[in-house]
Amino acid sequence: MTLHEIASILECAGIGSQIEISGMNTLRDACEGEISFLSDSKYEKDLATTQASAVILPKAKSSLLPSGVVAIESDEPYLMVAKLSQYFAKPIRSSDAAPVVGEGSVVYPTAHLENGSKIGVNCTIMSGVYIGAEVVIGDNVILYPNVTIYRDCSIGNNVMIHAGTVIGSDGFGYAHTKMGEHVKLYQNGNVIIEDDVEIGANTTVDCAVFGSTIIKRGSKIDNLIQIGHNCIVGEHSIMVAQSGLAGSTTLGRNVVMGGQSATAGHLSIAPFTTLAARSGVTKSITLKGVYSGFPLMEHKLWLKMQAKLAKILES
């Protein structure tokens, strides 16, 4: 699609450039031939060094772009990105290459492997499993029945994923019109699950909007857990049943999240932090420790708070 065509879709006049645009990306990760955007001022610093061929951004910021980068000016850049995203959405099927299955691997007859997928050796792909296009699966992996892996995801070695779990479903991202309608930001990225990870049943891990959601080596994820787009779960972390991570949150290594605990989005949790069951995290944690409650506090303060409240109750 040419920039001129993109400008037409976005109803931005005066852009005649016939540069061919092959994809969308963040300011930091965009390459030549890609279009990017500025919708949050905290990424303004990335404007000067972006390799994107064009950037959708507010008029007032155009001057910050390197010369040669085309500015597509808009008061609503995020909405423009969302509208454009469907044109770059990857199709469900995109390859003619038959799936490759390594030696010693068992694929049940009702599993569905899309073209372009690759499965390592000694894997077990059970009934009803779906493996999307361009998915790469390592060795000694067990996917229990009815697991779904969306396209482009990558699964390491010695990974076990229990029944009904969904890896790589679309992150929950929308731009909003002035009329209160929601325009889907098609999710472009994938999920990477590293070696020695185990994921329980009916858990959901969303793909990244751009780039990757990552579950690092040795992490153990229980049942019915939500991991939002662009999260990073550190090595050897543990998430107990029904806990959740909102988008773009990063757990350091060996973080423990108790049952039904959750974090807001865009947070960073220090390595070796323990979050008690039901705790709710709304700010980043820089100091490892044991935390409880909602709002979150150090666990020992939470216990003190409960004692104070008990006293109030008696009064």
Place this chain on the structure above:
Amino acid sequence: MTLHEIASILECAGIGSQIEISGMNTLRDACEGEISFLSDSKYEKDLATTQASAVILPKAKSSLLPSGVVAIESDEPYLMVAKLSQYFAKPIRSSDAAPVVGEGSVVYPTAHLENGSKIGVNCTIMSGVYIGAEVVIGDNVILYPNVTIYRDCSIGNNVMIHAGTVIGSDGFGYAHTKMGEHVKLYQNGNVIIEDDVEIGANTTVDCAVFGSTIIKRGSKIDNLIQIGHNCIVGEHSIMVAQSGLAGSTTLGRNVVMGGQSATAGHLSIAPFTTLAARSGVTKSITLKGVYSGFPLMEHKLWLKMQAKLAKILES
């Protein structure tokens, strides 16, 4: 089934009527040939105008029925309704008509379409999807792998439902005997999903006991969400991951429910209301605003409360 046979099942003596009864319904929606019931005094006002042919109700209320409507008197009308409901439960399969699939639609080989289902044009019905009897699906719909749509549900145009989600499973409704046993009230209704709705992965939307659970146009529902029977989700509403609606609650348009938030049943939430993450709603909301906490309060009061509690903690 005749009224006489019904009376025998319910062990109510003295009803010889051979009127043929074809179904059960609420007092308000029942037609001639249907049986209804009064189990909650708030519906007493509907007795006088019901079109039902028979009504199960406490003896003291019989006189409120229009003449010609047969009263089946019981001290436990709800238990009677539950016992009767299995006789009117719809079978899983009920049609000889082969499924109809519109032009340009792709149905994966391991998807299962029951007879009597209809799929519009340009749909993608992926592997492991189940589409029940009499289900109607619009155009440009994507059902990702292992989605289940129970019988009689209706899906609009441009709807996307992610992997593992279940639409139309039985609502959670039981009558209780004096011995503490639970008798299933077979769920008779369906789910209607309007145009432009997106639903995430491993979410569950229960069918209505009578009538419809409705997800209105443009709503966006995230992963691992529970929507109970007979709920109505207003246009352009947003529900974030792991939130839940108990039965018969209605959200107005553009309601936003944060992650892990929930409402009790039989509530009404004003349009344009925002419920913060983790908030718990036990009363209807008539004034739009931002609300937090459990018990729920205006968000600014919740912040004030946290400040007061912090002071108590320091004291």
Place this chain on the structure above:
Amino acid sequence: MTLHEIASILECAGIGSQIEISGMNTLRDACEGEISFLSDSKYEKDLATTQASAVILPKAKSSLLPSGVVAIESDEPYLMVAKLSQYFAKPIRSSDAAPVVGEGSVVYPTAHLENGSKIGVNCTIMSGVYIGAEVVIGDNVILYPNVTIYRDCSIGNNVMIHAGTVIGSDGFGYAHTKMGEHVKLYQNGNVIIEDDVEIGANTTVDCAVFGSTIIKRGSKIDNLIQIGHNCIVGEHSIMVAQSGLAGSTTLGRNVVMGGQSATAGHLSIAPFTTLAARSGVTKSITLKGVYSGFPLMEHKLWLKMQAKLAKILES
């Protein structure tokens, strides 16, 4: 595997015994030919009477074993058990006997029945269902689409399990190394679901580490619920959507758990207890009643607490 081989795997010198070990079990349930372990001092009382042929335990406890039982001494017995458990993990497939399906039962073509499974009469096993090896299913059972039943589980009569639910996935159990890595304790047990149980959609019930997770007669379990390994749900109990039980907790009969409520592990909840929506239980409940909040308290105290807090807010 001989004890000598086991000792080699665990790097314990000096055990030459060629006794053949056929499995692992708890001290109380182990038979001759099985190996057991002591990792929690509360089970020390079972040492004297264990029938196990060998026990992994701290050196200081060896003298408590009956004569003839081989002691495998370790400072980290739980880690040793986990390392050993994979050698005794049951394979996914273990039988040559074709599945047996009773008269009048319907099995959809995309359902997968492993060898060694047995299905009673008048069952409906819908599309995408997986039934593992040695699973036994009673009569009049409906398994809705994409239900997964792991190996060795047992389902009673008149059971209904809604779409996407997973029965018998691995409990969440790991031993931890000094380096912060998690070693899987392969789960050896099963799930037993008794007669007249209904389970909603996308719920997960984990198998026991040893022995059985049990859902007793007449219980009704809603959608998106987590039931951990070795839990026992008492007769006629009710669990509402998104609630959860951590491992080894026992509910008495007719317990009601509201939506999003949860318990910690290893608790016992008195029969006829009601836990309000969102309540969080961290201690056993010996007296039936209505409880709310987190920390949990009698519901009437919780109401009083909210009144006190409202007053503080106004002050």
